Amino acid sequence: MxxxxxxxxxxxxxxxxxxxxxxxxxxxxxxxxxxxxxxxxxxxxKPFQNPEEWVSSDGLLKETLKVQYGEKKIGNCNVNLRSYNGELVGPTLRVKPGDTIKIKLINDLPPERSQTPSTIHEESPDCTYEEPTTANNTPHNFNTTNFHTHGLHVDPNKCSDNVLRLMKPKKEKEGKSPDYNIEVKIPENHPSGTFWYHAHLHGSTALQVSSGMAGALIVENPKRGLDxxxxxxxxxxxxxxxxxxxxxxxxxxxxxxxxxxxxxxxxxxxxxxxxxxxxxxxxxxxxxxxxxxxxxxxxxxxxxxxxxxxxxxxxxxxxxxxxxxxxxxxxxxxxxxxxxxxxxxxxxxxxxxxxxxxxxxxxxxxxxxxxxxxxxxxxxxxxxxxxxxxxxxxxxxxxxxxxxxxxxxKDAPPNISEEKIADEPQTLSFSISGGQFMVDGKPFSLNNVRELELGKAERWELKTDEQSVAPSHPFHIHVNPFQHDRLEPGQKECVWQDTWLGCLLCREPKTERIWRDTLMVKQGTPETILTRYDKFTGKFVLHCHILDHEDQGMMQLVQINKASQSGSE
Known part of the structure; x- marks a missing residue:
């Protein structure tokens, strides 16, 4: 029927x-x-099915994730797509605050069809990297990948939530599949909640996520919070x-x-x-x-x-x-x-x-x-x-x-105090012009770094440029969440009604301050957020989460440095 x-x-x-x-x-x-x-x-x-689940035990989640082509069916179409473990969606990772996630990622994809120069860091055994000097903002290297834990407040360096890593495929079609270690330590005070993970190599992110290379990451805590x-x-x-x-x-x-x-x-x-x-x-x-x-x-x-x-x-x-x-x-x-x-x-x-x-x-x-x-x-x-x-x-x-x-x-981060916010805000603008996808008027470059100070709280003013081709862009920043004021659920409420003229005075829904890590920024509607740079130093990125925009340059490198002696709190 x-x-x-x-x-x-x-x-x-x-x-x-x-x-x-x-x-x-x-x-x-x-x-x-x-x-x-x-x-x-x-x-x-068909009956609803939760994805396969991997659950931590004794403070550790240790599993193997294989990046491979997977033959599945969507509708009447037999698809053959890049995947995690051959499935259309990755397994759910269930962990607790204080746990460690250890993933051995095997890249079983075939060699790249063309040898595009790397735009991201080269791998070495101890998870340190040599940085190239140029960035390629055209889609490329579709069989090369890495791993991002979206929304987690964790270390962005070395083998952790490091999207500046390069996880290459096989060098030869019948050759050995290389493997890479991922180790993410979740802080003891991390909020419980719904997070996720996905591929995040600049140049191949959109194509891989569009193929299904994503999965849920659940932080549970039966001792506090919603759980x-x-x-x-x-x-x-x-x-x-x-x-x-x-x-x-x-x-x-x-x-x-x-x-x-x-x-x-x-x-x-x-x-x-x-x-x-x-x-x-x-x-x-x-x-x-x-x-x-x-x-x-x-x-x-x-x-x-x-x-x-x-x-x-x-x-x-x-x-x-x-x-x-x-x-x-x-x-x-x-x-x-x-x-x-x-x-x-x-x-x-x-x-x-x-x-x-x-x-x-x-x-x-x-x-x-x-x-x-x-x-x-x-x-x-x-x-x-x-x-x-x-x-x-x-x-x-x-x-x-x-x-x-x-x-x-008991579980969420403490609110950001207005009194501790720096006087000068950070500003950010998304734009597309002349075929270039840009943040603050510049496409992604490893030489263009937004430097921030550990322990500092700041106001950010976000906008989409009025001349931009696309009218809206979801802003996402790694590592540190931010607070944002949104309208509560509901519609305008009429408080003065006229029989003939209808509603003459309406009350807008109230605003509420919530935590986010991703926020839509619409043309003509600037957004203000508050954020605090806690615990972790190092390099990571902010970008538009329309992922083909990110792959083409709508991304910016961020570096958090230790506070100077005079600026420390």
């Missing part, structure tokens, strides 16, 4: 319009890869790694031709969840589940709503953003949760307690005006389906705001 969902427009909760969920498929040619995805086909609506709240601890967890996997008519991706701004408009591709097309989640009436959302895609916005078959919205109760607790329940009832590339959101979902009638909900990607490259949006997509079993209801409650505030107090 074909799915049919009625979606209420945001400006009229009582109206309903139908949303067709199948596409007119073209004739099957070339291995089925020319067909549009049909979510009513046999390959869709200690009984209602949250009792909830089943679902991990959603949203991916926009790209491939051509042969089921491969070997260049950037299929990664441009119009590639997602033809309906051939569909945002997957853990590599699945519209997986089906089973809930019991009254049950509460914890859903961990991760935008592991490259460029497209995702705007999430949960609705029943009549288009009525089921609240998504947000408890954390970018891994860090909010300190209260933010219930999204009249607006979608916005996920831009790199964003994460943890939500609690409570099924209605009705059990004598059939219930189905749909997790929908809604078109909004915040689309990165298509401001008018396109038809909403169903990403997952929920079936509520017709069984007696469970008695499960949501946590209250007092519990949430206490969890944040």
């Amino acid at each position: 074909a799915l049919l969902l009625f979606i209420c427009p945001a400006n009229n909760a009582n109206a309903a319009v139908s949303l067709a969920t199948s596409f007119d498929a073209e004739a099957a040619e070339n291995n089925g890869c020319e067909e549009a995805i049909d979510i009513n086909a046999d390959y869709a609506q 200690k709240i009984p209602q949250i601890a009792a909830a089943k967890q679902k991990i959603f790694v949203f991916q926009q996997i790209a491939y051509d008519e042969d089921g491969q991706i070997e260049n950037y031709n299929n990664m441009g701004s119009t590639a997602w408009k033809n309906g051939k591709w569909h945002t997957t969840v853990n590599g699945q097309i519209v997986p089906v989640i089973i809930m019991r009436p009254g049950e509460v589940q914890r859903w961990r959302f991760i935008h592991g895609g490259v460029r497209e916005s995702i705007n999430l709503e949960l609705r029943d078959r009549l288009g009525r919205q089921i609240p998504l109760h947000e408890i954390a953003v970018d891994g860090i607790a909010l300190g209260k329940l933010d219930s999204w009832k009249n607006a979608p949760i916005e996920l831009e590339p790199g964003y994460r959101s943890d939500v609690l979902v409570k099924a209605r307690p009705w059990w004598k009638i059939s219930q189905e909900y749909y997790l929908v990607d809604r078109p909004t005006s915040s689309r990165i490259l298509f401001p008018t949006g396109e038809a909403g997509h169903i990403l997952a389906k929920v079936v509520v079993a017709m069984t007696p209801p469970l008695s499960m409650d949501l946590p209250d705001n007092e519990q949430m505030a206490e969890a944040k107090k």
Whole structure:
């Protein structure tokens, strides 16, 4: 039976319009890869599956991750894509504060087709590097990789979260696959939360992540924070790694031709969840589940709503953003949760307690005006389906705001004091002009370094240049998160209503200060953030998280130095 969902427009909760969920498929040619995805086909609506999990034990997570071509199927298309361990999504890493992650990464990809000069550091046995003097801001070296732990506050040097490493493929087609050691020490006081990892070599990042080289990284702490709240601890967890996997008519991706701004408009591709097309989640009436959302895609916005078959919205109760607790329940009832590339959101979902009638909900990607490259949006997509079993209801409650505030107090970083912020702000501008992708008017260069001081707190002013070709860019900085003021969930509230003239005075939603590591910066809407450079010195990067923009130069090198004697606190 074909799915049919009625979606209420945001400006009229009582109206309903139908949303067709199948596409007119073209004739099957070339291995089925020319067909549009049909979510009513046999390959869709399979039981929801969390990715494979690797769990730390006695303070250590020690595993082997192989980068290889993986033969899988997406829709009717047999794909052969670069992958972690041959899967469409990498395994979930579950660790605790104080743990060490030790990964042996084996690069089993074939030799590079062309020997493009390296733009990143060369590998040596003790994880030290010799730096080249030039950077190549064209996509290149698609079989060379490295490893980034997105959102973790960890050391950026040597074998840790170091995206300036170079992990080369085999030198000969039948030769030995080189291996590389990754060792990430998670601080004892690290917040629990939802983070992720992905490939991050400048020049090949977008192509590899578009192929599925990404996975969830969960930091758990049953002793403090959200994980200690009984209602949250009792909830089943679902991990959603949203991916926009790209491939051509042969089921491969070997260049950037299929990664441009119009590639997602033809309906051939569909945002997957853990590599699945519209997986089906089973809930019991009254049950509460914890859903961990991760935008592991490259460029497209995702705007999430949960609705029943009549288009009525089921609240998504947000408890954390970018891994860090909010300190209260933010219930999204009249607006979608916005996920831009790199964003994460943890939500609690409570099924209605009705059990004598059939219930189905749909997790929908809604078109909004915040689309990165298509401001008018396109038809909403169903990403997952929920079936509520017709069984007696469970008695499960949501946590209250007092519990949430206490969890944040014990686990989240302390707020940044306005009194300790430096007088002069850091400024940053994204732009595209003349075919160049730039930060502060310059494409990525190893000689252009933003130097910061350890222990210092600063205000940053971010903007997208008014003359830039692309209107929006998600800002991401490694190592240190930042605080940002966002509007709370909800719409404008009318406080003075006239019978004939309508609403004459509206109250805007309040703002709340939250922690983030990635933030969309829209043209004409500058953003201000506060950040503090804690614990770690060394080099890392900031960049636009539309990853093909990053590969082409929209990235900047950052170096944190020890505080001078006079400037130390």
